[in-house]
């Protein structure tokens with residue numbers, strides 16, 4: 001390989017053709033002068049292992065990992081970061097000469113978007129997470145570490161919320177319940193939609209009474225049009241109703257930092273994606 005050949009990175013997922021990660025990482029690379037390229041790897045679950053190994057064998061330096069592979073790649077990793085271990089999921093693989101490192105930048109991406117881009121205070125507030133799947137797993141610990149008074153995980157299947165409550169109880173005050181049993185007498189500073197219901201065009205029975213005039217409604221999903229959850233938040237008088245574009249850019253920036261040791265400026269990239277963060 002020529003000395004000035006770009007270092008290869010990419011995102012592996014299924015489906016992944018809609019991913020904005022190549023655009024984001026190209027903008028980061030341009031901005032910081034890093035000589036790298038970023039590819040899309042559309043790979044079904046049964047080909048995951050061989051595709052990752054081949055990417056590495058042919059000189060690949062790192063991969064972002066997205067749905068549905070975030071849990072499965074854990075077994076390909078030699079060294080798991082603490083934040084990936086607590087999430088039980090990996091979204092960033094780094095191929096060192098002698099080992100594969102696995103990290104998870106989703107949680108820090110959400111916290112940076114909330115605190116730095118959106119100016120939300122999380123300490124001493126009540127936080128409500130709707131959903132108890134893979135997306136929730138990645139954000140509970142970083143949210144608890146931001147010091148809320150209470151974090152409630154509500155889910156259609158209560159046993160899954162309870163499982164996460166038990167897992168993350170060492171990091172703060174956390175409760176689990178069904179949508180019906182959410183304590184709507186509390187003021188929630190933040191309500192996060194971590195269900196996949198919106199993607200399927202379904203609208204779960206979210207508790208309208210939990211939304212107050214100071215609540216930020218944050219959807220981990222994002223699209224060109226406001227998601228059903230964002231519309232629901234706005235209709236119920238939330239102070240702010242936002243989609244997860246900022247989290248997407250911030251988690252990408254953290255992955256970029258893990259790989260290159262350079263922290264890109266996220267603001268112009270968020271702007272260039274032509275989405276407003278408020």
Ligand code: ATR
Pocket residue numbers: 130131132133134135136155156157160194195196197202203204205
């Ligand atoms: P992800 O990795 O995106 O979190 P997941 O692990 O399949 O995906 O989890 C999907 C989450 O969305 C779960 O909390 C699921 O609720 P259940 O645990 O009860 O299945 C939630 N979800 C999906 N469709 C839903 C719907 N129509 N109403 C309520 N919750 C829904």
